[in-house]
Amino acid sequence: MFSRSLLFLVVASTSGAALADTVWLKNGDRLTGTIKLFDGGKLLLQTDYGGAIPLDWDKIATLESSQELLVKQDDFTGERAKSLQRADDGKVILANGETPKTVELASIEQMIRPKPVVEDLVWKGNIDLALDYKRAEKDTDDYDVDFKTQARHGRWRHLAEGEYNREFSDDVRTADNWAAEYALDRFLTEKWFWQGRLEYKHDNVEELERQRTLGTGPGYQFWDDELGAFSLGSLLNRTDHQYANGEKENFYAVSMKWDYNRYLIGKTVEMFTNGEVGKPLGNAADYTLDAELGLRYKVTDWASLNMKAEKDMVSGSEGEIDETRYTIGFGVGW
Known part of the structure; x- marks a missing residue:
């Protein structure tokens, strides 16, 4: 035995x-x-x-x-x-x-590993959640949810991202907005691609109620591997604005987008930044900037802690907007 x-x-x-x-x-x-x-x-x-x-x-x-x-x-x-x-x-x-x-x-x-439907499909992404409660002379509650995902097969790459933000100050709603973006890349060579993009933003508090942007243009993928990725894209955009009082306007702009991430310390830490800088054509604004910079620390294979800074800037003859938001939260990735 x-x-x-x-x-x-x-x-x-x-x-x-x-x-x-x-x-x-x-x-x-x-x-x-x-x-x-x-x-x-x-x-x-x-x-x-x-x-x-x-x-x-x-x-x-x-x-x-x-x-x-x-x-x-x-x-x-x-x-x-x-x-x-x-x-x-x-x-x-x-x-x-x-x-x-x-x-x-x-x-x-x-x-x-082969996939059952699209054999060479590679899919990755993350969802980040941040909550901020402050109880003092003025009570504030802030909720922020972000997601970003990417899928690639053959010459095609799909990118989708979104954000929801809601904030209260002494039970008064001071922020309530969401945004979603979808982009489709067609790789012309190993590095060069052509992108089409649709972005939509909706705000329930500010005077600018809705924003819709359609854009297209070439891009270049410097690298994309297990340790990170870096790409640049140039776009010609048409943006439509609708205000809370019913007024509408539209304009064209050129912009440059970047998307960078890098894994460090055995892929336990991720440094990332993405954003877009644009120049409206025939518009009062001199330039616009929408950028994000952050760190993500992996607690397990799928869970992480994140810290981010977001910057929104508009510079023009009618004045300037300069807003910075800092968030710390929890996320999941795949």
Whole structure:
């Protein structure tokens, strides 16, 4: 009985080890874990001993995996591999049930787990919540909810974000507004893309009740990988304003948008900033600025604490608006 039990434990441990993915480095080291994805020159290996470890692709000699992976040798098409098998240094074998195919590691652009509908779909995002209660001579309650998400497949990238803010001072509503934005990017090359954007803002307190902006223009993706992303976009916009008294106006503007984030300290800390600076055409305003800067600290794989500063500025002949908001809150990400 003892021998059978010992044999069972040996077989179980051997099977568990066989199911682990293995990466051989050029310096002779061997790492085991689960391959999460390869993108932007980084292979993300999930381990029991060190969490998620990003590995430089050019430091890898070969690898093997029992997972089914979508292996892309260019930016837009891919091949399903039932498993990956070890090969000579600088190569890997794609096993798909037919004749195994040996490819150069340098020729692989991306590896991800296949999706049931859109095979190369990559989806990420976060939702942040901030609450501020102050009880003093003047009581204030402030609620702020933000979300931002991005999905990419092939040449297309979808971006959506929104914000809701509500504030009371001594039970008097001093702020009540929300905003939503959707953008669709079409990648023309690996880095260059063309963007179309729709933005809508609604305010239940201020004189400017509704804002709608339609824009289009080129953009450039400097990088987008497991350690962060950075892109710039230039847009020609048409903006329509509707005021609480029923008056309306519209104008055209040119703007520059940026979106940057960077993970630090083993992806436990994220630094991010995004925003837009614009110049209205034939309008009284000299320039406008809407920017956000913050830090996000991961408490678990999905939960985080965040601290943000938001800046809104309008400069023109009719006066200036300069508002800054600071929030600290809790969020979830995927």
